[in-house]
Amino acid sequence: MTIKGLFPLILTILLSNSTGLVAANPPKNLVSPTKPKAASTHKPVTQPLQPKWKLFTAPDGRFTILMPGVPIRNTQAQKTHMGVINLQLFVAQPAKQEVAYLVVYNDFPYSYGQMANPQDILNQARDLALKTTKSNLISQGNIRSSNGHPGKEIEYINSAGKITKARMYFAQGRLYQVMAVSSKKQHKTLAKTIAGYLNSFQVVLKTGNI
Template sequence: MTNRSLLSLLTATFLLSAFAAVEASLSTASLSQTRPVAAQPVKSQWKVFTPPDGRFTVLMPGIPRIESQTQRTHMGEIQLQVFLAQPPNQEVAYLVAYNDFPDNYGQMASAQEVLDDAQQMALKTTQSNLTASKDIRSSNGHPGREIEYVNSGGKITRNRMYFAEGRLYQVMVITTKKQQKTISGSITGYLNSFQVVLKK
């Protein structure tokens, strides 16, 4: 298996597992909103979140749920980490996910290749149409890309990807068109709050 096809496989696996979890949660949220609610909606408590390894910080609406998967490859085991937060009574999910590549791959692959593959696989695995794409950089200069896409069910995803020190980060918001209109400020604030923390 080539390094390029390995990246595609890992990206696809990561996106499918993350997207499936979010789709299920958003469907449940939609169903629960059809029932009468006696109490006022609970406001989200936005706080800075730092993962156990300390390699990024981001504002999250509450403590995120952490999920991980290990993929066996010819280069060894690669772990995928997903951090997912969903405010109550909203059709939105905030995710940060990453996977580390082996040193030899991280040194051989260009950031552009990694981001191109990640974008293609995001669209393919979620069966979505790209609505916007632009190159960006993290606050400390790592190459990245912001894409927005819509799947056949109408879910909108904004995804900022960064390739830093052999790690692919994906900072995503998945929501509905209706919900996006009411929380656009929160979405932008969340995406802007993400910071890559360099290794010491």
């Protein structure tokens, strides 16, 4: 049994949401030109406020993560050979920044979750992410969640220059994908923020399940 039919559906949702989200907003001319030495009645122009990062807890309580505001949720049911799979997507984008922060997860049927090899699932997720987004892999490595579940960290860039840094975990029959998609221009300046975002993700184990 494979899960190849599922990942393109996840990635299609991610692409349809993140493509517009990470597009740069055109700058606005906030200061009107004035004559030299003329008294100005305009209020001083202030810099855009930095996003307020808050701890977000999933509606079902199964994960927590720091988000720049309340993320937008998108739920979509997809038919697969395993049955109906519900995809849950949470996305947030700070104003005036060329970055989108996403968490997407899906639960597998119980029988499949019992039989599946976690590394196979993670490797398929990596390969299909690269193929579907037509991206080149920059780096990868095996990781584990704070409570010991297997994971993988990857970073890749597509032809448009969008860089995605993602961490994926397989825990209790659920695949989590935690991503930050940024422009190449802002990737370096946002590196510490993205790292903090990814580090803040915590899987909350559901008692009574494996």
